[in-house]
Amino acid sequence: QVQLVESGGGLVQPGGSLRLSCTASGSLWSTMAWYRQAPGKQREVVARFTRYGNTYYADSVQGRFTISRDNAKNTVYLQMNSLKPEDTAVYYCNAFPVQVSYSWGQGTQVTVSS
Numbered sequence: 001q002v003q004l005v006e007s008g009g010g011l012v013q014p015g016g017s018l019r020l021s022c023t024a025s026g027s028l029w030s031t032m033a034w035y036r037q038a039p040g041k042q043r044e045v046v047a048r049f050t051r052y053g054n055t056y057y058a059d060s061v062q063g064r065f066t067i068s069r070d071n072a073k074n075t076v077y078l079q080m081n082s083l084k085p086e087d088t089a090v091y092y093c094n095a096f097p098v099q100v101s102y103s104w105g106q107g108t109q110v111t112v113s114s
Contacts, residue, residue: 001103002026004093009108012083020078020108022093028071033096034078036089036110047078048096060086083112 003025012018020034033048046058047067055067066079076093090107098104 004105006105006108009110011111013114014112016083017081020091022076024074028074029095031096032076035092038089085112088112
């Protein structure tokens, strides 16, 4: 089973930037995605690759976040710019859609606060 390890989170002021990384123990799925879960809310997709290699972004992050990948390193990235307090959440990566048999990593906490 592929193991996923997310990193790069932290505390940042509004308007700041962070770059998240997710490294897989095996090959990345073609449809990798970044998800986030804020306290008291359901996990949501914020950015993903489609099966055709295009990218999709949630309206709330469009124009601010960029998903990218390095297949040679089995790593997917999320560049987050112009961060807002409402971006505060634990961020995860996984395939899209997630299959029942796929496991989740521990996630990386992103906190946007002054």
